Amino acid sequence: MGRTVKTEGVVLRSFRFGEADRVLHVYTRDRGRIGALAKGVRKTTSRFGARLEPLSHVELLLHQGSGELSTVTGASLVDAHRPAREDPYRLSVALVGAEAMLRLFVEEERNERAFEAITRFLSAVDAIEPGARGRAALDPLALGFQLKLLWLSGYDPHLEACVECGEVTGLVGYLPRAGGAVCAACSPPETVSLSPEGLRGIHALLRSPLADARGLGLGERAVRDALAVVVAAYEAHGGFRLRTLSA
Ligand SMILES: [Zn+2]
Incomplete structure (x- = not known):
């Protein structure tokens, strides 16, 4: 028995499970972070495997049985965030955001602002100009998103x-x-x-919409200081480091 529910979410991570299945970590609008089992999606005949890639914004049909994980029984795309996926720089920025979300929001607990933040972040990543280069960890959009997530978690500087x-x-x-x-x-x-530039830069990133983060004209010193604060906040409050930030 069990029941089927419909939910909107962003796939943050997906890993292999058994021969043909995947386990998805999804940040949903209604329930916050959930895990879901997608059966048979690694077979080429899968009906919805391609819609369940990380960064996909989807509407899911989930069957909640007796086990801990729901099973995905249907998926339709809201936004594939294809531009974010198809450019290496954009992808590395997007993956910083996905990892930050995974580490800061671990509970099945509704937080609609966090859900809105990840969808706006991914849309802003889609819009990064072609040919952008550099270290994703120092990207103002990645930094602005993480500062906003820290704020939503109650750990903002x-x-x-x-x-x-x-x-x-x-x-x-920053202490x-x-x-x-x-x-x-x-x-x-x-x-x-x-530095004074760092302090001003962090204020500006926290105040500005995510879509404006890369247009704030932040200098090298400002983004380095913002990164140092974000890394220190993760260590102090969560005791973790993001792998994507050391790349
Ligand atoms: Zn003092």
Whole structure:
């Protein structure tokens, strides 16, 4: 027995399971993160295998049986995000976002803003100009998305004032264990140093729509500082590192 439900989601990851099946990790609008079993999708005759690739935004029919994983019984594409998939630079930016989502949102718990954020992020990745090059970890769109996810998780960096003494000027760094900026007088050795450009850049990324992130004109120092803060926040709050950020 069991029941069948319809849900909209973004496939974040997919891995082989048995001879012909795959397990999908999907971030859904209604239920947050779920795991689902897609049977037979590695056979060339599969009806919907191609629609279940990572980064696909899909409508799924899920059969919830007695086991822990739902089974996919139908899939239709909302957006394949083909441009993101077909360009190596775009793909590497998209995979940073997918990994961040997987690490920060592990529960089956509805968070519609997080769902909206991943769909907007992937649309913005689709729109990255052809021929863009560089390290995806330093891409302003990837950084802006991760800062917004940290904010949605309650771990956003507080950079308006020193978290120790409240001073609003002369901020020199980010203190991971306190989750915010510190002034020179309050900065212990583990402080991640931040330039004025870095502080301004992180503010701008948090305030701007994702689609504008790459147009903010952030310099090398600003994106390096933003990356250092994101990495330190992951380590301090989640105890993890993203593989895609060390590439
Ligand atoms: Zn201080």
